[in-house]
Amino acid sequence: MGSPNVVLVTVDCLRRDRISAYGHERRTTPFIDSLLDRALHCTSAHSVSSWTCPAVVSLQSGLYPHRHGGGLVPGEPKNLSKHNLPTTTPSDIPLLSDLLGARGYATAAVGAIWNAHLSLPGRFGHMVMLEKSAPKVLRRAERWMRAQDGPFFLWLHLGDAHEPLNVPRRMWNAFGDVPRLPNVRRWDFTKSGADVESEAFARYRDARVRLYDVAIRAVDATIADLWSALESAGLRERTVLVLTSDHGEEFWEHREEELRDFTDPRDVYGVGHGHNLFQVHTLVPLIVCGPGIPAREIRNNVSLVDVFPTVLEAAGMDGPEGDGRSLLGREEERPVLSEGIAYGFEKRSVVLGDRKLLSSPGDGYERVFGLGPDRQEVGVIEDPAETERLRRHLPGESSVVGEQVEATEEILEHLRGLGYIE
Numbered sequence: 001m002g003s004p005n006v007v008l009v010t011v012d013c014l015r016r017d018r019i020s021a022y023g024h025e026r027r028t029t030p031f032i033d034s035l036l037d038r039a040l041h042c043t044s045a046h047s048v049s050s051w052t053c054p055a056v057v058s059l060q061s062g063l064y065p066h067r068h069g070g071g072l073v074p075g076e077p078k079n080l081s082k083h084n085l086p087t088t089t090p091s092d093i094p095l096l097s098d099l100l101g102a103r104g105y106a107t108a109a110v111g112a113i114w115n116a117h118l119s120l121p122g123r124f125g126h127m128v129m130l131e132k133s134a135p136k137v138l139r140r141a142e143r144w145m146r147a148q149d150g151p152f153f154l155w156l157h158l159g160d161a162h163e164p165l166n167v168p169r170r171m172w173n174a175f176g177d178v179p180r181l182p183n184v185r186r187w188d189f190t191k192s193g194a195d196v197e198s199e200a201f202a203r204y205r206d207a208r209v210r211l212y213d214v215a216i217r218a219v220d221a222t223i224a225d226l227w228s229a230l231e232s233a234g235l236r237e238r239t240v241l242v243l244t245s246d247h248g249e250e251f252w253e254h255r256e257e258e259l260r261d262f263t264d265p266r267d268v269y270g271v272g273h274g275h276n277l278f279q280v281h282t283l284v285p286l287i288v289c290g291p292g293i294p295a296r297e298i299r300n301n302v303s304l305v306d307v308f309p310t311v312l313e314a315a316g317m318d319g320p321e322g323d324g325r326s327l328l329g330r331e332e333e334r335p336v337l338s339e340g341i342a343y344g345f346e347k348r349s350v351v352l353g354d355r356k357l358l359s360s361p362g363d364g365y366e367r368v369f370g371l372g373p374d375r376q377e378v379g380v381i382e383d384p385a386e387t388e389r390l391r392r393h394l395p396g397e398s399s400v401v402g403e404q405v406e407a408t409e410e411i412l413e414h415l416r417g418l419g420y421i422e
């Protein structure tokens with residue numbers, strides 16, 4: 001058999017705990033659930049960051065953000081704004097698209113969230129940004145796949161679960177009635193003064209979370225369609241499929257702590273992503289299946305940087321030594337890192353075994369948490385030796401800083417639409 005195709009699907013903002021097979025109360029992901037039996041899947045996979053730009057560059061480069069220079073906003077406190085746009089990945093940092101491309105793969109990135117391509121201009125043979133629903137994005141990708149007559153690498157980035165939620169009208173009430181409240185597709189009750197004791201808040205939160213789950217259900221159906229499309233084109237047996245997310249999403253779980261312990265230049269607390277590195281922001285699903293990939297569950301802590309060496313190994317190729325470890329190799333516990341936020345003082349975290357250190361020097365914050373069976377923080381551990389042991393693994397200062405993206409009206413308009421800037 002020749003080189004396998006590689007299809008990498010990233011579902012923006014998909015929390016690991018929203019996969020119904022991992023215990024979510026609503027049946028959000030029947031197709032993904034059905035895939036797990038024949039896939040390698042990681043139940044404690046962490047994003048390298050909590051927002052799109054640095055996370056997707058780490059996926060593509062196998063390097064942590066402080067080593068790839070893509071997506072960091074220079075200066076502290078950080079505040080992604082029209083005066084402070086992300087940076088691009090220097091061209092001498094090899095990406096999956098470069099290495100696979102050099103081996104004769106055709107490469108394409110088809111995305112639905114503007115941020116996903118911002119740090120990677122021109123780094124794929126074909127790049128399309130469509131701010132559309134998953135079925136439309138998939139249709140465009142299918143057209144490109146059909147036109148290939150050799151091996152290909154397709155990166156599909158779906159944006160339906162990202163603000164503003166993209167939910168098909170016929171599915172709006174799929175998980176019970178969702179009232180059409182103002183801002184239900186965006187965010188509300190985000191400011192420090194929001195009345196989160198009110199009835200109105202309880203009603204809003206229920207509707208917002210329910211609708212997010214519907215968005216995930218719709219994306220799951222599109223991924224099933226992608227699977228069928230590969231099957232009917234006779235490509236499924238020759239294609240490695242990687243399914244993951246760039247980061248999670250917060251639904252007010254840490255609002256109180258964030259208000260008390262952290263500063264956000266936007267005065268936004270407890271929602272969304274890009275502002276902190278709690279487990280709700282960093283835990284993502286990570287599923288790989290295809291030729292030569294053994295079906296198994298990996299419970300060790302792993303990272304999005306592991307996708308790079310995994311894909312290269314699945315394609316029968318060697319790559320540069322990076323920060324990741326191939327998931328096809330021996331299972332080994334190691335510290336996994338997250339860093340590079342978009343709002344507030346720079347935060348860094350390290351997860352090792354059932355412990356997590358979260359550090360934000362600008363906020364005067366450093367805390368060690370235990371992680372429970374659901375991999376969420378459960379209680380603070382006050383043990384200086386443990387803090388010191390974890391602190392040693394924290395990422396260092398940035399050794400690479402890319403060039404800042406120029407603020408064109410087009411870019412600003414898209415970032416405003418996604419709620420990133422005012």
Ligand SMILES: [Zn+2]
Pocket residue numbers: 012013051052053113246247
């Ligand atoms: Zn994202």
